[in-house]
Amino acid sequence: MMTALAAPAANRIRAIYWTVAALVLLLPAIAMQVTADVNWGPGDFAMMGGLLALVGIGIEMALRATLGTRARMIAIGAILALFLLVWAELAVGLFD
Template identity: 85%
Template sequence: MMRALAAPAANRIRAIYWTLAALVLLLPAIAMNVTADVAWGPGDFALMGGLLGMVGIGIEMALRARLDARARLLAIAAMISLFLLVWAELAVGLFD
């Protein structure tokens, strides 16, 4: 059966995601005040904000798609996995 996620559940998931995205973006800003080991510039914040925004839009699209629950979860898991791979590559050059 294919149907869209109910509005209250989608709104709750949306609020949780965007709150977590904002907190993830705040962590380096806080860490820069605590230690000299974290040195993000404006470009780093812009790139991370863009990545988080793209993942958020992808999750929104998956939640709004008329897919069954398993396909929706697989799509979201794939987006999060791809985000983590890109993040790891940008952070430490995992694939060099």
């Protein structure tokens, strides 16, 4: 259970995450208007939106878990590392 002091920190992390997630989806849309080098289709936006939603759910679960602060940060770091690995694989095929 989250203490009263931990709730503001968790809310701050949530606000930061969802703001960054929205910007990550917005950047390719803006870049497509500026350059032809970025060419995302609807499927690309859907895939990235799904990945970001899964990361958000994972962060929510880590923040709500009855863990210590260090364990929460490690869990969030692992979630973000896994996201970056999947993103890199989808972008350039690291494991091909």
